[in-house]
Amino acid sequence: MLCFFLCLLKGNICRSPIAEAVFQKMVTDAGTVDKWRIDSAATSTYEIGSPPDHRGQACMKKHGVPMSHIARQVTKEDFMNFEYILCMDDSNMSELKRKAKSVSNYSAKIELLGSYDPQKQLIIKDPYYGSQEDFETVYEQCVRCCKVFLENNS
Template identity: 75%
Template sequence: MAASSTKSVLFVCLGNICRSPIAEAVFRKMATDAGVVDKWVIDSGATSDWNIGSLPDARGQACLRKHGIETSHRARQVTKDDFMSFQYILCMDESNLSDLNRKAKSVNDYRAKIELLGSYDPQKQLIIKDPYYGSDEDFEKVYEQCVRCCGAFLEANS
């Protein structure tokens, strides 16, 4: 468990290869640029077990690189421990939210606040749609939503 002055956030989507690793990488860069990355534990995970160990989708990595961001994340599934060790679990859509709330019920006295990342969007776009079956433009839209939401989340927790 991290020191009490450390804050923690876990970004979650279905497979942990598109949306959540983009959100994790964007937030890590923002926290680094703000000089507060050492005050945060930042990670991402999946509600499913489909892609465990996989690198993020190549289109997502290309989108991040285009914006000067690198990631070496490997997909992992959310564990029961995550509900105890993370303060915030921020997910991308209603399906992720219901999966996480169902999993959380099996953890006694969990401490994580489970929310949609989009609830922080100044443009009020609550859902961050899965770009997996989409185009490069869909990955760019996810990136832009993550920038807005992560910026507002970081500001709210600074």
């Protein structure tokens, strides 16, 4: 299975690398890491080459979740190479669908990560302009959503 997390605002340094790290740890702990290719990217170019936001890194460290990622932009190949592209909000979804139109016969299923949330919180809000608590909320949402996604795709 190939899984890809995508976010937009400030470009792949907050929500998507948190989701990527959370899911990577889940499949590692489950002993199924060899069945997955996991990555994340942004639709924008704002932060290409940057590490994750320091508040996100602190949150992951607090929860014992390894995080190593360098921001990048989504490519046309991603639409062909990943089975799932899971985005964080409606803006991401719209931009992804717009970009997907330029890729003929793409195979990726584009969904909101929040569609897997048992608490029905469909949108994972960008914590960039918020507090450390907002990063904690993103982490908790990603844990819930990734757990259900993994259960549905094991």
